[in-house]
Amino acid sequence: MIDLLSVLSILMIITSLLVFGLRNYKISIYVYSLQTFLLVATFLLLSSTHLAEQLSVWAGVAFLTKVVFIPYILLRLIKKLGVVYEDEPVAGFFVSPIIAMGFSLAIAMSIYPIYLEFSLIKESIPLIASITVFMMGIFGFILRNSAIKQILAYCMFENGIHLSLALMAYNSPEIAELGILTDAIFAVLIMSVLAQRFYKYFGSLDISKATELKG
C-alpha cells in the first residue's frame, strides 16, 4: 500500500519548490494555499493514525486561517497593486530554486535524526519535509527580492514549523499553538501593508531597489 503520509509530505516539498520558483504571483499564492491544504490533510491523517485528536482541531484552524484567509489577503494585495509577474531575481528563475532545494534537503537530512529521536510521532519523511519546507522559506527570503515572494517565503517557513510542531509536540497546550498562529497572521497583515507602501514609494516590489539605508 502506498504510504499516504509520505506522499503528502513529498507533495509538500514539491509545492515548496513551486511557490519558490513560479514567476506568476497568483499561481504561487494558489500553490501556497494547496501546500497548506496538504498540511491540513496531514494533520487529519495523523490525528486518526496516531490517535492525536488535538490535530483535528489544528486542521480546522489551519484551514480557515491559512488555506482561506492568508491567500485571500495576498490575492487582494496583488490585485490592488496590479502586479502579475515577479522581476528576474539575482540568481535567475531556474538556478535559485535548485540551489535552495539542494541546500534545504541537505540540511534536513543532516538534522532530522535529532528531531526524530524526540518526536512524539516518529515518522521520518514528514520530519524531513517539515525541515525542508522551513529551509525553503528561509532561502526564499535570501534569494528572492520580490516583497510578495518574501511574504510567501514567510508563510512557507511557518508551514514548515507548523508541521514540525504537529509531529514533535501535538500534545502541547493549545494556547501555544494559537499564539504562534496569531503572530503569523498579524505578521502577514503587517507585511502586506508595508509591501503596499513599498510599491507606492519605490514603484516596484523589488526589495533590492531599497538602498537608502547603508553603512
Add this chain to the structure above:
Amino acid sequence: MDIQQLLTLLLVVPIVSSIVLWLTPANFKALSTMHILGSIASTLVAVKAVMSVVNGETLFAYDQILFLDSLGGVFLALIGVTGLLVNLYSVKYMQWEVDKGEITVKDAKLFFTLSHLFVFTMTFSVISNNIALMWVAIEATTLSSVFMVALHKGKKSTESGWKYIVICSIGLAFALYATVLLYSAGFTVINDSHSTMLWTTLMTHAKEINSDALKLIFIFALIGFGTKAGLAPTHTWLPDVHSEGPAPASAMLSGILLKCAILGLIRYYAIIGNSMVGFEYVQTIMIISGLITIFIAALFLIRQHDVKRMFAYHSIAHMGVIAFGLGVGGVLGLFAALFHALAHSVTKALAFCVTGNMVQIYGTRDMTKMGGLIKIAPITAILFGIAICSLVGVPGFAIFVSEFLMIQESINTGLIIPVILFVIGLIVIFIADFSHFNLATFGESRTKILTNKIEWSANIPLILLASLIIGFGIFSIEGWVTLLNNAVKIIIGV
C-alpha cells in the same frame, strides 16, 4: 493584592491604556494626558511587582503559566523605569513632529497607542513561564513596534520597517524551533504536556534532558534571540531600524526591547548551563559571539557621522558586551551582564532621546554639520556628554561598573586573550566616540540652527535618566544589588 491580581495587572494596565488611547479622539492634549497617565500606571504596577521579588521570591499565577522571579524582575524594572521616562519624553517629541508637519496628530495617536501595546508585549515576554508563550510575546514585540519605527511616510521609513519585520521574523523562527525541540526533548523525561512547557520545570529537570539535543537547541536559540538582540552577524537590521524610527521609538527599542530578547536567551542559557552539557559550552559560545559583535560594531562605529546610526552601532556593541559577560560567567560575570543590561538601558534611552533634541536644533542627524552645541543648548550638550561618557565606560558612570567587573572576573578566571580583545574593542569605541563628541559639541555650528530652545518638559525626563546613570555609577544601591544577586542565583541554579 494577591499575586494573580498583580501579575494580571501587569498585562492589563498597558493593554487598557492602549485601547483607551485608540478610542481617544485625535486631540493632542487629550492623547498626551492619557499617554502619560497610562505610562505612570504601568510603571507603578511594575515597581510594585519588582519590589515583591527583590528578596528572591518567585510569584506564580494561572497554573504557573505566568511567573515573576528575580531574573524577570531585573528586566521588568527596565520596562518600568526606562519605559516611563522615554514615554514622558515622547510627548514633547511628538509635539515637535506635529508642529513641524512631519507627522499628523493621527500618527502621534498611533505612536502612543502602539507604545503601550509594545510595553504589554515586552512585559508578557518577561513574565511568561511558558516558553512557547515567551516566544510568542517576543515575536509580538516586533509586530507591535513595526509602525512605531515606520511612523514617517517615505522611502527610508518603509525600508527600515520592512527590514525590521523580515529579518527579525526569520531569526526568531529559529528560536521557535529551539522551543519545539526543547519541548519534545523535555517531554521524554517530564511526561506532562503542561509542565514541559514551563521554564521552571525545565530548569528542575535540565540534567535529565538529552545533551546533544540541548546543544542544538542553544545554537537555534542564539540565532533566534541573538537576531532580535542585535548580536552579529544577524545584527544588520538594527542600525537601519534604530536610526530611522522617531527618537523615543529608538530609545525604547534599544533601551528595553533588546534586553527582553537577551532575557529570552538567558533563559535558554540557564537551562543548558544547568544540564549535563554544563556552563562551559554556553560560555564559550557567548564569548565568541560577544567579541565578534563588539568588533563588528566598533569597525562600523568609526565611520559613522549620523548621530543616531552611531548610537545604533553602540547598541550592537553593548549587546556584545552583555554577551561577553554571559560568556565570562560565574557569579561576578553574570552579575555584571545583568547590571550592564540596566546601565545600557538608561544610557541608551538618554542617548537616543538627546538625538531628538539635536535634530530639533540642527534639523540634521549628520554630526559633521553640527558644532557648538555647548553654546547653543548647554543642557542638551551636557546630557549628550553624560550619555557618551557612560557609553564608553568612563569611571563614575553606570556602564563603567559592569565593564570593570567583567574585566576583573575574566582576569580572575584566566580568560586572558578574550579580555585583551575585549579591552581593545572598547578602546576603539572610546576613541571613535570622543572624536564624534568633539565634532558635535565644540567649535562653531556648520549649519543653520533651527532653534536653541529645548523646553524643560523635554529635558526633565532626560535629566532623570542622566541622574540614574550617575547614581548607578557611583552608589551601590542595596535593593538593586540584592535583586541582581538573586537573579544570578536563579541562572546558576542555586
